[in-house]
Amino acid sequence: MAGPPPPLPLCSQLPTAPSYSFPRIPFVLQTHGLRATGAAAAAKKAIGFVEAITLIRAEEGIKGYWKGNLPQVIRIIPYSAVQLFSYEVYKKLFRKKDGELSVVGRLAAGACAGMTSTFVTYPLDVLRLRLAVEPGCSTMSQVALNMLREEGMASFYNGLGPSLLGIAPYIAVNFCIFDLVKKSLPEKYQRRTESSLATALISATLATLTCYPLDTVRRQMQMKGSPYNTVFDAFPGILERDGFIGFYRGFVPNALKNLPNSSIRLTTFDTVKSLIKAGQKELQSIMEENRCKVV
Template sequence: MSHRRVEACDSWRPPPAHAHATTLLLRAGGSPWGRSSPPPAFACLSVRHGGETVVKADEEEKERPSSVVAVVEGSGNKGKLPPVAQLLKHPLAALALVPSSVALFAAGAGAGAVAKTVTAPLDRVKLLMQTHSVRVAGESTKRGIGFLEAMAEIGKEEGLKGYWKGNLPQVIRIIPYSAVQLFSYEVYKKLFRRKDGDLTVFGRLAAGACAGMTSTLVTYPLDVLRLRLAVQSGHSTMSQVALNMLREEGLASFYGGLGPSLIGIAPYIAVNFCVFDLMKKSVPEKYKSRPETSLATALLSATFATLMCYPLDTVRRQMQMKGSPYNTIFDAIPGIVERDGLVGLYRGFVPNALKNLPNSSIKLTAFDTVKILISTGQKELEKLMQENQEKTS
């Protein structure tokens, strides 16, 4: 065999078939090379030379029995998936076969939908408290309503179902919203990594801000629909409200308050995700994979982010209202302060905090847990494949 320079090595491993035959012979007390001499060590080397894959071997290969077969990487003997029956006994290994983006999408969507439905009454109360001064302008001199008053008003006028009014578009919205937000956050983190692979605090904040704005931009019309359904009286359906908005106010009405929404969501998600990542990173290694650790860090990060960014949420809600006197964020903030005082920027903060903390905690905890399960499943799948290969070799 001609001697050529080796450019790159793809694999170097003993042929499985021959190794198996040698093991059987040794167990039987015999050796094809004689009782006194051990079997020679040899291997197959797959190299890439000039764009083609060629097989090179030791010069001893000429003297080996014809039954010895050279095995090249990619021939099918390595990487064979376990049978279905075996995967059913190891569900985590089966989970590793699901694309990670699909698994994360399902986890984020499911957790988001459940969290939004459970906390819908608090969300409805928060919206009524935030928009009270705009809805009753000219009808009442009362600046705002309290938490208990808003709860009683909903029950009196609309009954038990009223607490979940507007929840359907919110659930429909949260499915793509959570998926886009969580998935894009992982993508943006890769983009903002430095050349050495490290991700700075600024990089995490930038990734969170971009993820928040991306998800908001994609799902914003559904958020406006949810608000209109939640605060308008009557029993209109989502499609009726959408058609009325399109007919009476035009397409632009679906994007009212988009500016402050993007400005508000960017720092909120940036702070929330960044604080969550940094706190989780500082936790001792033995506690990192526990769900209660994710839950605790998610609660703290969500509380900090909510306290910082809530006034911008109040501004965007009032700008989304039909007949809102505010056109930009710069006239909305002084207008709200003039009408309701500084406390007006924090109307509905308590129900929002009660709603937001479990929402964010469930979402981040589910996301983190699924990532851990996927990683564990991949290791289990590799272990099964290796065991199966050893049995058949």
């Protein structure tokens, strides 16, 4: 009589194992409790960061590390451009009559800029999550067609509410702290790139710590078949199932990926703004000199 069959290898025990990789780990951890139940959930909890990286390499090869990256690449340019441009526009709108911008005004400008950029590019964010965590879909067009056919156009905006609620304080705190700390530095340090980078890193860290739970909520609401229709459903549901720590699942890999990105983006924007202002002053100076010579 034949003995019992040998145990399946770890990668075969995990039905969604191919969804693990460094850029995708925050998504997988944030949606873990929603996707896994019973033995599968226990197996997933045993997967560590290093083991996950090894697993994705064995299952999908090198290209697996970038699954879901195309929507992000397409999204990041308009997202950053709209966010940074609209922030400057909103700052002008919220200035006082004397031209000064209060702390509340900076927070309001940052919140509005974050919501504007999120709303414009939100469908690509949903596609990125679906492509990263759902098995069986290998291309962005395949995911989009499946969503349209099975869930309708509204599925591209699942979780928009918590996304707007989450991004508003995140960008508000991030941009406001960056502006205020940079402004408080001595003038000789304000113009240095290292100062901008350090300030941007501090502001991004504080904003991420404050707003990460709302990011977890929106990721779970974006999932196909999510039981959560509103933020008020999601918060108690996640708390009951995973405890308070459930709101911060995937925080470390998310921070390792996003904090440098956010810091470099703000620093680059600040540096380019300074260069443009310097160029405008130089141009005005040259025009004044030419005007004087003509006179």
